[in-house]
Structure formats: structure tokens, C-alpha cells
Amino acid sequence: MFEENQIQYKLPNGITLLYDKVPGNKSFIISITTLAGSRDDFKGKSGLAHFVEHQLFRRNEKNSYSKIAREFERTGTLYNAFTEHEMTLFFLKSLNEHFEKVYRLLTDFFICPVFDAKDFQKEKKIILEEIKSYQDDPEEFIFDLGNEVLYPKNPLGGIITGTEKSIEKIEMEDIREFFEKYYFPENIVISFVGDIPFDQVRDISEKIFSDYSKPKTERVRAKLPENIVRSKVMKKSIEQSHILLLRRFDTVDAEFSLKMRLLSYCLGESPSSMVYHNLREKSGLVYNAFSNLEQYTDTNVLQLYFAIDKENIDKSMKILDEIEEKIKSKKISRELFTISKSAMIAQHIYKLEIPYEKMMNNVKEYQLNGNFVFRDDFIEKMKLIKYEEFSDFAAKIISEQDWSGVKLLQR
Structure with a gap:
């Protein structure tokens, strides 16, 4: 038993x-x-x-x-x-x-x-x-x-x-x-x-499943295209323009991904985050703005999205440039770093108290890592990230390349 x-x-x-x-x-x-x-x-x-x-x-x-x-x-x-x-x-x-x-x-x-x-x-x-x-x-x-x-x-x-x-x-x-x-x-x-x-x-x-059997297939996936900056602009009959900025990273080890998740949180996953605070609370330019880390088995994508009137796109991009310079200069505030770590730990615990989220988390972690990732493991690893170490990491990541982007503009 x-x-x-x-x-x-x-x-x-x-x-x-x-x-x-x-x-x-x-x-x-x-x-x-x-x-x-x-x-x-x-x-x-x-x-x-x-x-x-x-x-x-x-x-x-x-x-x-x-x-x-x-x-x-x-x-x-x-x-x-x-x-x-x-x-x-x-x-x-x-x-x-x-x-x-x-x-x-x-x-x-x-x-x-x-x-x-x-x-x-x-x-x-x-x-x-x-x-x-x-x-x-x-x-x-x-x-x-x-x-x-x-x-x-x-x-x-x-x-x-x-x-x-x-x-x-x-x-x-x-x-x-x-x-x-x-x-x-x-x-x-x-x-x-x-x-x-x-x-x-x-x-x-x-x-x-006693009689369920099929021959194992060797998976052959197409090679990823070169990781370079690209952009796309489209026009559509919509009330707001939609902006999506993207950075792709073909590094997927667990330590790198954990720091990337923390960077995404500091950027735009809470009211205190740099993008949300500056674009919405401080400037009043947007209603909806957020960031996210999309994880695959061999590549990661840092996504930054907001919807805005087309007349204010240039203003918003200038604010984002200022945020980027802060990160490159290692000026993410220690307070934001501390708040973000605490919030991520709490939200991880909340999520794993919801059966659906727990089930999905287990499948996703198995897909990415081949095994369970226990709740306490995540908490301990998050606690171990130091401010100076994270500031260096974020500055390096943001300095490595420019954003790719998609603009879906109002006609």
C-alpha cells in the first residue's frame, strides 16, 4: 500500500x-x-x-x-x-x-x-x-x-x-x-x-489499458529557425490597437526558466510591475497590459502585451524604452524584486490548492522536466535567488537583443 x-x-x-x-x-x-x-x-x-x-x-x-x-x-x-x-x-x-x-x-x-x-x-x-x-x-x-x-x-x-x-x-x-x-x-x-x-x-x-499498445514513434521535429529580430504590422477594423513585443530564448534549463519567470513577473504580471504601473497607473495610457513567459521543451518566449489607442503608441514605446534602460542599468528596485518573489511563492501555493491547476502543473512539469516538481522545491529555489544575481541576469537578458514585435493597428 x-x-x-x-x-x-x-x-x-x-x-x-x-x-x-x-x-x-x-x-x-x-x-x-x-x-x-x-x-x-x-x-x-x-x-x-x-x-x-x-x-x-x-x-x-x-x-x-x-x-x-x-x-x-x-x-x-x-x-x-x-x-x-x-x-x-x-x-x-x-x-x-x-x-x-x-x-x-x-x-x-x-x-x-x-x-x-x-x-x-x-x-x-x-x-x-x-x-x-x-x-x-x-x-x-x-x-x-x-x-x-x-x-x-x-x-x-x-x-x-x-x-x-x-x-x-x-x-x-x-x-x-x-x-x-x-x-x-x-x-x-x-x-x-x-x-x-x-x-x-x-x-x-x-x-x-492492459491491451493498449502501439509502436513507439521516433519524434523528428523541424529545426527551429534562426533567432533574429522580426516584426509584423497589420490593420484591422478594431477599437484599439494591440501591441505584442517578444523575445525568444533557446535556453530551457530549470534555473534559467525560473529567473525568466521572475523577470516576467517584475515586468508586467502585477499592479506593482514596471510595465503595468508605468503604462496604466502612472500614465493612464492603457487599460490592459501584461507580460508572460511561454515555455516549450526547447525554447522560451518572453511576451509583453498591451492594447492602446493608436495615437498613444509612440508615447507608450518611449515609456517602454525607459523601463528597458532601467533594467539594463541594473535598476530594478529591490522592493519590486522582493514583492515579486513573495507574490510568486504565494500564488504558486494558491494555484496548487486548486485541483485543476495542480493537475495542469503536474502535466506541464512532466512535459518540460520529465518528473514532478514539488511545491517546496519551487519555494526553496525561488528564495535562493539573490537581488544582485537577478539584476545581473535581467540586464544581460534585456541587453542581448531587441524585441521582435507585432502591431495590430486600427484602420
Whole structure:
């Protein structure tokens, strides 16, 4: 009988199980993830990984989508799926008493899928509408353009949902081939968070997946394009102009990424941050401004976004230049550094008290590092970062290259 709260276990067929015990919870959350996403789309067929996600949800040998939906709703189960650049994740949240029943419904998407021609055409129409909805959202749209600028002619620069042109090129055989190629056991991660005993989760998982096998595929991803400064300007019928500044770093070790996360927080992830404070609170130029660190397995992107009236773009860029000079001169205030570290530690703890966030954190950390990253590990490593060390790091990072950028301007 296992008693550890966090266990990483390999099923006999090669699937990884991440178990995270939360004592006292009457509900659980579980996800099944394949470590393949839009970055693995076949050439000329962007949106394929996302299309496969839609098809798997549509039906399987045991149930149609409507029957699956009714069974989930009958037990009060919440469920969904999504595709990212490097993963496709299916999850559900339900009461402990329904664990095996709803877990089996989820695993049927993988174990006995049916790729039906009529469903294929229906999903194609749905996805085309989804693409249009993203194009109508300038904040969503500009981040798609950002990846395109940083990773041109590379799947990582493609739009996760695909384009109308690429979706029309996808055929049923592509769906089957992608599923067979990337949904093999060693590429699948199950992440459980709840109070059901580990041996019960393990035994049921082993029983369900006992006959699930596919040949392991050697992943060959396109080489990343040269990391140089690029820009893109577009005009659209919108009320505000949207600006996205980007810096790409092809360094992904844990210490570097932790400091990058702290730099992003100091830049624009809180009311006290340099960009938010100066663009909004001090100057009143924007309503929405934030920064973010997007992490992939072999590259990182520091993103800085704000929406503004086009008449004030030059003023805002001048303020950002002043902020950049402060960082280069190692003048990030000690107070901001201390506040940011404390806030990040607190928010990390808050996040891991929410089962969904805990589940997602475990999958993401496994994807990036191959193992759990325990809460206390993060806290201790964050505490060890010294002000002088961080100031030197931030100055070096900001001095190394200029920002790439995307401007989505008002007509």
C-alpha cells in the first residue's frame, strides 16, 4: 500500500501515471495527455492535432458523443479537451463514487476510437467556425501572429486550430495516421489529483489499458529557425490597437526558466510591475497590459502585451524604452524584486490548492522536466535567488537583443 502524496508510476505498457493525493476531497480530477500537439502537425496541414482532438471526442466503438455527454451529465461530471503546441489533453472532474465509470468513458476516446466520414465533415465545419471566432478576437489573434513572427515556416509558428486553407487539405487518413503515430503508450501521461487511494487508481488504470499498445514513434521535429529580430504590422477594423513585443530564448534549463519567470513577473504580471504601473497607473495610457513567459521543451518566449489607442503608441514605446534602460542599468528596485518573489511563492501555493491547476502543473512539469516538481522545491529555489544575481541576469537578458514585435493597428 503506497502512502506518498505524490507518485510517478509507469504502467506495464509504458503509460506514465502522475498521482497527487489531496486528503479529504470528495471529488477528483483526471486527465489523459498525449505529448503531441500542433507542433507535430503534418507539413501543410496545420490544425491536424487539434482536428484529431475533435474527432476523438465525437464517438467511439461503445458510445456516440450524445450518449457520452448524457452519461457525464447524469453523474455531474465536468469534462473538456484542448490542444496546445506540444500536447493534447482530455480531462474530467467528478465525484469519487463515479471514478471507475467516468474514467472508463474518458479512456474509450483512446482505446476504441471511431473515425467516421460523416463526423469528419461535421467537425470540419465546426473547426472552421472556431477559427473565425479567434480571428474576431484581436487579443487571441495577435498571439497567433506572434508565434508566426518568431518561428516562421516552422510548425511552432503555426496556428493551433489551423487556417481555413490548411483545414480543407486535411483528409480522414491524416486523422488516423496522426493518431497511430503519436498516441502510443510512452507518449501518454495520466494525471490524477484527488483522495482515491493510489493503488486503486493504478490497478484500474492497468486493467483499462492492459491491451493498449502501439509502436513507439521516433519524434523528428523541424529545426527551429534562426533567432533574429522580426516584426509584423497589420490593420484591422478594431477599437484599439494591440501591441505584442517578444523575445525568444533557446535556453530551457530549470534555473534559467525560473529567473525568466521572475523577470516576467517584475515586468508586467502585477499592479506593482514596471510595465503595468508605468503604462496604466502612472500614465493612464492603457487599460490592459501584461507580460508572460511561454515555455516549450526547447525554447522560451518572453511576451509583453498591451492594447492602446493608436495615437498613444509612440508615447507608450518611449515609456517602454525607459523601463528597458532601467533594467539594463541594473535598476530594478529591490522592493519590486522582493514583492515579486513573495507574490510568486504565494500564488504558486494558491494555484496548487486548486485541483485543476495542480493537475495542469503536474502535466506541464512532466512535459518540460520529465518528473514532478514539488511545491517546496519551487519555494526553496525561488528564495535562493539573490537581488544582485537577478539584476545581473535581467540586464544581460534585456541587453542581448531587441524585441521582435507585432502591431495590430486600427484602420
